[in-house]
Amino acid sequence: MQILITYDVKTSSKGGSRRLRQVAKICTNYGQRVQNSVFELNIYPADLVKIKNKLEKVIDLEEDSIRIYNLGKNWERRVESIGKDEAYNPEKDLLIM
Amino acid sequence: MQILITYDVKTSSKGGSRRLRQVAKICTNYGQRVQNSVFELNIYPADLVKIKNKLEKVIDLEEDSIRIYNLGKNWERRVESIGKDEAYNPEKDLLIM
Numbered sequence: 001m002q003i004l005i006t007y008d009v010k011t012s013s014k015g016g017s018r019r020l021r022q023v024a025k026i027c028t029n030y031g032q033r034v035q036n037s038v039f040e041l042n043i044y045p046a047d048l049v050k051i052k053n054k055l056e057k058v059i060d061l062e063e064d065s066i067r068i069y070n071l072g073k074n075w076e077r078r079v080e081s082i083g084k085d086e087a088y089n090p091e092k093d094l095l096i097m
Numbered sequence: 098m099q100i101l102i103t104y105d106v107k108t109s110s111k112g113g114s115r116r117l118r119q120v121a122k123i124c125t126n127y128g129q130r131v132q133n134s135v136f137e138l139n140i141y142p143a144d145l146v147k148i149k150n151k152l153e154k155v156i157d158l159e160e161d162s163i164r165i166y167n168l169g170k171n172w173e174r175r176v177e178s179i180g181k182d183e184a185y186n187p188e189k190d191l192l193i194m
Binding site (some may be wrong): 002004006008035038047054055061062063067069071072078079080081082083086 | 101103104105117131132134135149152153156157158159160161162163164165166167168169174175176177178179180181182183
């Protein structure tokens with residue numbers, strides 16, 4: 001499944017910078033960073049449960065916000081980019097050696 | 098149609114803060130801010146063309162990044178939130194006087 005994770009971590013609150021790093025690390029482990037706090041992930045449904053559990057443990061539930069969008073099938077047709085585009089499609093870019 | 102706009106504006110580059118304000122203003126005019134640089138918009142397809150034109154004129158195409166996701170139908174079932182949730186559904190929250 002293709003999902004999108006966006007987050008706002010309140011870095012001005014206590015431990016905020018650490019939480020921000022931890023959230024980014026979790027997302028990096030599963031997907032592709034496309035903007036500073038936006039990741040696109042191509043994962044198994046079971047991974048989504050794991051990711052959500054990890055994120056819930058890391059963030060401050062009263063200060064930070066995480067949003068998860070299920071982009072569904074044909075997600076490539078649902079995405080448009082204007083300006084600098086750091087995204088890539090791992091399936092498309094796969095290099096066969 | 099329900100779309101999601103996420104953006105990264107390089108505020109450290111010349112005029113970056115101004116571009117950031119302009120991008121936020123355009124998005125605010127059409128939708129609901131759900132995170133610092135994430136907006137959910139319920140718009141007509143014709144509006145999407147307008148919004149894209151406006152954003153293209155405002156941003157630095159080499160420094161800034163805007164991503165637009167078409168969330169399609171049943172978008173409410175596609176969204177999950179962890180932590181602080183500033184979003185609301187204008188249709189659901191509509192107050193009939």
